[in-house]
Amino acid sequence: MAPPLQISLHIGAVAVGIAQAALDDVVALAKAGKKRLYARHTLRESPQFQHRLGRAQSDLRAARALLQELSGRFWTTCVEAPDSASGFAPEILSTTAWLVDTAAEVVSACYRASGTSPVRDGSTLQRRFRDIHVLTQHASATDGWFAQAGSTLLGFDFALES
Numbered sequence: 001m002a003p004p005l006q007i008s009l010h011i012g013a014v015a016v017g018i019a020q021a022a023l024d025d026v027v028a029l030a031k032a033g034k035k036r037l038y039a040r041h042t043l044r045e046s047p048q049f050q051h052r053l054g055r056a057q058s059d060l061r062a063a064r065a066l067l068q069e070l071s072g073r074f075w076t077t078c079v080e081a082p083d084s085a086s087g088f089a090p091e092i093l094s095t096t097a098w099l100v101d102t103a104a105e106v107v108s109a110c111y112r113a114s115g116t117s118p119v120r121d122g123s124t125l126q127r128r129f130r131d132i133h134v135l136t137q138h139a140s141a142t143d144g145w146f147a148q149a150g151s152t153l154l155g156f157d158f159a160l161e162s
Contacts, residue, residue: 094149
C-alpha cells in the first residue's frame with residue numbers, strides 16, 4: 001500500500017505547488033500596478049485585497065507545513081518499519097483531500113481577487129485555476145476520505161471501496 005500512498009502525497013504536493021504559483025501570479029499582478037475597473041485604489045493599495053492575500057498565504061503555509069510533516073513521518077516509517085506504512089492510509093488520504101481542497105480555495109481567492117485579468121486566454125492564473133479544479137476531481141482528493149478517516153477514529157477498520 002505504500003506506493004499508492006506516496007502517490008497520494010505527490011498529488012497533495014502538486015496542489016500546493018499550483019496554489020503557490022497562483023499566489024505568486026497575483027502578487028506580481030498587484031506589484032505591476034493592476035487596478036480593477038472603477039476601483040479607487042490599485043490592488044496593492046487595497047486593504048481588502050491585502051486581507052485576502054494574507055489569508056491565502058496563511059492557508060497555503062498551513063497546507064505546506066502539514067504536507068511536510070506527514071510526508072516526513074511516512075518516509076521514516078517506510079524506512080524503519082515498512083510493514084506498518086499501510087497504517088497511514090486514512091491519514092494520508094484525508095490529508096490529501098484537505099490539501100487539494102485548501103489549495104483550490106487559495107487559487108480561487110487569487111483568481112477572484114485579480115479582476116478580469118485571468119479570464120483572458122494565455123493567463124497563467126487562468127491555467128492554474130483550471131489545473132487545480134481538475135485536480136479536485138482526482139480519486140485521491142474525494143471528500144469520502146474524511147469519512148474513512150473518521151470511521152477509523154471510531155474503531156472501524158479502514159477499507160478501500162471498490
